[in-house]
Amino acid sequence: MGLLGSIVKSAVTLNQKFNSKTQHSNKTQEEVLHELLKTSKDTAFGKYYGFQHILESKDMLQQFQENVPIHTYNKMNFWWEQQQKFRDITWPGKPEYFAKTSGTTGNKSKRIPVTHEFSESMRKVGLSLATELPNFPVPEEVFESHVLMLSSSSDLKSHQNGHLEGEISGINIHNFPDWYDYFYCPGKEIAAIDDWDERIKEIIKKAPEWNVGSIAGIPSWVLRMLQAIMKHHQLEYIQDIWPNFKVYASGGVAFETYRKDFEKISNKDLIIIDTYLASEGFFAYTANPNSMAMKLAINHGYFYEFIPFDHRGVDEMGEILENPEVFNLSQVNTSDEYILVVSTNAGAWRYIIGDTIKFTCLSPFEIKITGRTKFFLNVFGSQLSEEKLNNAIVDTANKLEVSINEYMVGAITENNLHNHQWILVTNNNIDQEKFANLLDDKLKSLNHNYEVARQKTIDEVRLKVISKEDYTKYLEHTNKKGGQVKIQKVMKDDTIKDFLNFFN
Template structure:
């Protein structure tokens, strides 16, 4: 019996049972907004939009919506955040010590998101809330005395000319780990600081036999690649040959389901999957119960949320937010309706559109699921395909052909006659019949989505599928500088980017 693990597990269980809510907070989101406005009322942003006056309003939420516009990244950065790199008290008190570089799934370059001390604390608080839910999963005691492998971006942060440090959010988090994390955190700060992704992976693979890993956290695509390299290098039958206590994978960044089959093939026994919603803009949600990919929204942790219906009430036919969209609070939303997530946070983001779409699957527990990105919405000819719908069709076609497809890219492209078709590139190392997969994919989307069915009978004249190996795919990512532990690659491409991808494959 693992005595230390048993004690830790018991301690977490007692903590969960004693975690009473003494505040009797009937409206946590209203109180979060009040706290945010109060802390930022003397900043330049707070004075410009009259936060003090909003706080005196009879209806604070309505006044907030009426005074503060919805911001995309360009508006928030160009008008406010760029000044916050130099001057204090712009959108949040003080000057941020860090700026997070987004992984750049949308747009041509990385975004810089301010990371304040209050924001770092909010992310730690959400992490503690997740830990309090671990007794629900009934993990074996051995997990609690094992080590945690976090596949982050580089923790070697770059010092900007203005004096702040910048890097991806996972690297910033790792660089701020307290000293006692060295007892259980792997690969450790020395390896985590290696800038080159391939060199970092090689170092992790080499050290893997020296670790006792019970849990792994990271983006599925890159974690899968790492585990496959470890199994190959050390000539293992499964990852459990080297890490017998591995029982938990904290997934995030992209949907896990298209990777499930390959993860199962690497494991000698079942592992629990905890889904997380951790972005450069915040740690917003986490799974709190087994056998579910739904996540509890963090409503008491320094974020105020609004939700824009992802339909004609809130967005246009391309998925772009309308000039005056309907915006709802958490007590006004419906289950199984897609919403664009809008966040105000203790990083100094105000009514900020992250670019994600989510849906509520349980309003009683505030459980959500991520359904995609607004920029990953394929609707050039009215097909109205969200990332969630495309993932489901890929999984269904893969299962019927008994093949493994983790990644894919798709674009609406014109043929020589000026007619639109969907060009898909699927990534697989299995023997693959592109024609059969194309027919299954087209059939699945037609049967499941009425808008796609209408598009296929009118403007969408066809579907093409091309398959490539994972090696070729990773070569394209390296060429596009999209390689790394926290990089999320785009599934929906522009015509130009798809043509570039196809040209790379030909060469």
């Protein structure tokens, strides 16, 4: 065991002891909201919605919710477009960066402001995650190994309004100090390569020079990278080139559909740490080695609210009601599913990110992401969340002993028939009729509404299987290749028909 690894692990453990405090949700979140309002009271947004009056009121939270409406991206972007040109619009100053999202919900890329305070919050959440590492059986040699971060390109684009643009992971790496190169790879030069295939070629070439102990990135693209390295260097396991590789920090999409394939390429039981790192903030991370649930960051510049993802908050299509019920952190439970609403030091106010979450624990506050509000299949009354879709795919794949990483599903009406069309991405041979029947049965057991819909409104469950190679061609065709790109799982009628036509 290396001396450096021992020193680093001891320092992290000591820091954890000094910083392990009980979370006081009410007081902590009230302090966060007070600081956000106080800092922004003289901005255009703050004056328009009366932040000073909110701060002086007897019930700050109630007044905040009465004064400031819930904001979707389109509503918030009305202000953010001005923030690109002028100072002091939704947050003091003028952001140096805007993060472009990858557009998983089918919309064009969004632009989210990245302020200095926002970047500091993300850094502090990362440090909080580091203080939890002693909870995991992390070997000391991992602490003196490289961290490989598979990000989007760090070659940011200059905008005519004077700021730089890129995906949030690229912005973070762009801002890494030079001393990060001591433990970070692939390094800023390779990370700046915009073309995904060229970047992977350089990573494959340099791989033998690195001593990688941990990797961070979206599972789909990390898996592709590791498989490409193994194929090129003719490896049986990834540890044949990186013997210290033990820790994988996942994020962006649900990990479970990738678990089996990660197990196949590793001769060690990997430590999987899930993270909730979005363009809008770094909200949560796994702190318990016995669970994939994530600890909510409640003292890092984010104020949270929660809209119940049922009749109290959304209509039958999953759209937000005009006056939904809204809860704060002290009012949530572990039974309901919620739409996450955040106010942040990037100048986002009561902003709907588009994710649905569920609490698994209230002390400390731990959550799991259950899906996207737009990844909600209810065209024919099936009421299927992404969580249930994932569970059904994983369960069916396990029963048939096959590997399914990616899938898409949509409701299609053809010849007066209402069908659910599934597309599975795999190189395994599959009995499609058997898979469809097992999948159908599992969804019925998971959701009574789906079972009723299958009897009344859904005529057939259809399945199409495509290879991983053909799926990659589709990603190239749609310009969806890259380290932080996420593909929508639930597609609209016309989108999934275009998808099928591409392969036909």
